[in-house]
Amino acid sequence: MIKLDKVVKSYKIDEETTFYALKESSVEIKDKEFVSIIGPSGSGKSTLMHLIGLLDKPSQGEIIVQGRKISGLNDDEISSLRNEFIGFVFQQFNLIPKLTVLENILLPSFYARKKLEYDPKEKALGLIKRFGLQGKEKSYPNKISGGQQQRVAILRALIMEPKMILADEPTGNLDSKTGTEIMKLLKTLNEEEKITIAIVTHEADIAKYGKRIINVKDGRVV
């Protein structure tokens, strides 16, 4: 469902020097897969994740999402793809502090271009109930625990019913018990909801939740 074909990400430092954040790599993530991308910091796994998440464009090569070449899409179309196709979960949760839990979860639906077949607010309230966040709807992110914040972030990723959840070090800011809970949650989403999950991590313990592991080292997929 998403394919990175011989992508390279490089930055020109000066006239003669070019820094390669990611050397020529090809990666394919299939529908309903649970993939872990593992590598030490500076390995290029974050760059890889940004490319998969359509947050960045490759310097060379092509990204193909469900048969569509990204290079042929404009900024608005790519934004809509991010909105409908991918749900992001970040290490620092990345909730918007001035918005309540419910508003944070609803935020992607405000940017939706397509007409939703469900009422996002109803859906959000249902998710909140299902994932044990009742009573926190009107709380601001700084008033709830880290584990709860990460759950809010996951619900925000789910509100648009995405095909894929892309999680960047989702347990990095959590204690191991809460981290395990979050990973189990992602596993459930993969198994029960058939949502494709890709996680980026440097911890082998976390990576082993994936059914397939992609190793990134020195800017190259190995």
Add this chain to the structure above:
Amino acid sequence: MTYFFFIIKSALEDFRRSKMQTFLTSLGILIGVFAVVTLTAMGLGLKKYISDQFDALGTNTLFVAPGKLLESRGMGASSLLGNRFDLKDLNSLKRVRSVKSITPLSSKSGTAKGTKKSEFSTIFFSSDAFFDISGFEIDKGRFFDKRDVDKRTKVLIAGPKIAEKLFGSINEALDKKVSIDNVSFTIIGVIKSKGGGGFGGPDYDSYFFGPYTTGFIFDPDKKFIRFAMKTDENINIATVKEEVKNAMLKRYKDDEFSIVEPTEILSVVNGIFGILNLVLVAIASISLLVGGIGIMNIMYVTVSDKTKEVGIRRAIGARKNDILFQFIVEAVALSILGGALGLGLAYIGILFVQPFFPAYMDVTSVTLALGVSSAIGIIFGVLPARKAANLEPVEAIRYE
């Protein structure tokens, strides 16, 4: 639509979280709008006040005043210091064919003693034609008539304000005696309120009106400060003026009197206030410009502060235009906030000065104030908003 309210709500939440910064930023707009609205309200009020004084006189009226009224020497000074007219002038003007009715005017100020209070007041002495020319209406009692003028009866018509002050109420004042500088008069009528007053010009509600012949008690020379006349509407006003002028020229030199239509005075007044308003708007524009730059500056800071937020929003699907819109709305909200506060403050200020100054706020200045402040928000918000919209998602989300 819900998205729009959502943006506004989150902008307000931002303001709530940094009240002081928000207030200081909108202060520039606040002061600018306050200045524009208050100053134009004062200008408008003064203009309306002056217009109202002359509007009451209707279209077919003329004044004859001493000196040159509408020329560089100015209105006030010449009419006070110039030569004054007498009965001979009145009779010669009465003979002018196109003048339908005429009244001489003179005045006397002094302490008026009523049953309840004593108050400094002024009597306007005129003929019975004055009420018709000035468009007065009687509330209680009657106007004085030709017989009162012929017989020099000591009767007065009172303005409602002074009647109430001296006697407690309008009804109480009727048929009572009032003494002014030790001359006793009977109040035979009270006029309906004419409104206005308070700023130098005549406040008819606080005046007495008496027959001009009776007024000679105070002025043995029997002089008048001016004539007011109603002209025949079938005759061109220019022709009437010419006839009146010829009558006056028999005794006076051309520059010793002036013949004025209320509309002429109005156009002079309008001209003066037009220029005044232009100057006020120009001054206020500078403060609005400074206010706008303040908003632009703080919006740039806000964009930096919110780089991460922009990154998050972009990651979850916001398009460049969504971000652009969000920041423009925020800038507009900020400047409208300033505008609304300035407007509120101006309103309070105007209420405060109204008792002694005819300030007058109209819909135009309110609309203008809010329109201009939103325009400032848009104009000065666009550049910072564009900066935010053009942030690279991947750079923005990594920003700490």
